[in-house]
Amino acid sequence: MENKINFNHKMSAHCENGVTANLLRFYGIELSEPMIFGIGSGLFFFYMPLIKMNGIPVTSFRPLPGLIFKRVTSRLGIKVNVQQFRNQKKAMQDLDILIQQGIPVGMVVGVYDLTYFPPAYRFRFNAHNIIAVGKENTNYYISDPIMEKIELLNSEDLLKIRFAKGTYKPKGKMYYIKNVPKIFDINSAIIKGMKHTCRDMLTIPFPYAGLKGINTLAKHVKKWPEKLGERKAKLYLGQVVRMQEEIGTGGAGFRFLYAAFLQESSKIMNNSDLNEISEQMTEVGDLWREFGVAAGRIFKDRYPGEKPYDEVSDLLLNIRKKEENTFKNLNKIIKPL
């Protein structure tokens, strides 16, 4: 069996954005990564000291995996099919049938056994997204937005990563586009995406989510060295920096990606106010990078000040203030729309 779909693969910062953008392009909808990210309300903040992984509190700059694809397709009126499997054999058979029909298929996979992935990123992380775009004998052609080119993966390895074990098992999850509308209202999709993000960041009544989460993190950071000791405090801080910068946030915990979305939206909607918000969001991103630089100095024991953790805590409070103003301004602009 040889079947290779003619697929235009493009890299992206983040896997779910990239998979969504690449799938939409196949069906003739050309949207940039920032547009996908913004319409899918991909920006978020979450700091949960009560849930730990490897003994370190969970921090996230994005919502749960799968939401971006779901929101983008529903906001553009695109019909999709998403399914999970109990039977591993059936999961592979159904995939093959779709590929034979020339349908590119998105899949959620674990990265520990993803053979072509950079080894340093091969943790037991089960929410990576890839697209199968063909099959030749026992090898699959894989479009992975983190990779430059289409990669090959044998069926045994693909089965393993589709049924990876551990937290958030993908259970063979696959998804594909069934139907694309002839016309869609991009402006309304953009506004829905922005409103959702403003709501997420400004109004969730929970001290660990959105801007309140940044506040809580700032308060906790200050206490880390005394409470945890120098070594563990560094690990806690390192985890925040990792989530902020690693595997495709596009820099500064998705803030630059969001600024790019605001800028592109301002052109599409012919609304110069949005461009101003984009500039404010860029400044927010720059502050996150500043926080990263300060953390880097702490890691290397080269922080110039007396109380480094107090100072990074102040940086975070400042970020929170600036981000709050930015989202409030954005909210004002889009509310009447």
Next chain:
Amino acid sequence: MKKEEVPQFDENLLNGIKEIQYAVDENGNYTEVKSPGWEPKNIALKQALNIVDEMIEDARQQVLNEEKSPVYFYMYLKQMDLTILKEETRFPKFIIKRHFKPAVFNKLSVSTLNKYTSVFGITKEQLLKVPEKPVKALEYNFGFKLNN
């Protein structure tokens, strides 16, 4: 962040892969810039990799001290925990915990040992003892060496 400010700190941590960053060009327009790394980000990732190596080394010492069996060590080496090991072997957790005991491990049947070797992807000779020297997970599992 301006395009020319995007960090290009390359320690070959990502095996040649560059990640896309978003930054503004000279006209203030957002554009994609590829980056092989940034120092604070690289340190944070190396810290996380070090935690894994430290847990592996701690497990190795416990095996050498005859407090634990090699199953315990290989669980950490393969970045597993009890839940993953349970799902992979289909042995109940309390059984696996018993297999952590050297005395129980030494009497395990061939088929049980085979289960572990196949789940860990190692040979029987490897399973019966732990390496003599401390190991780095990336090097052992994926043949990848970090330059520090």
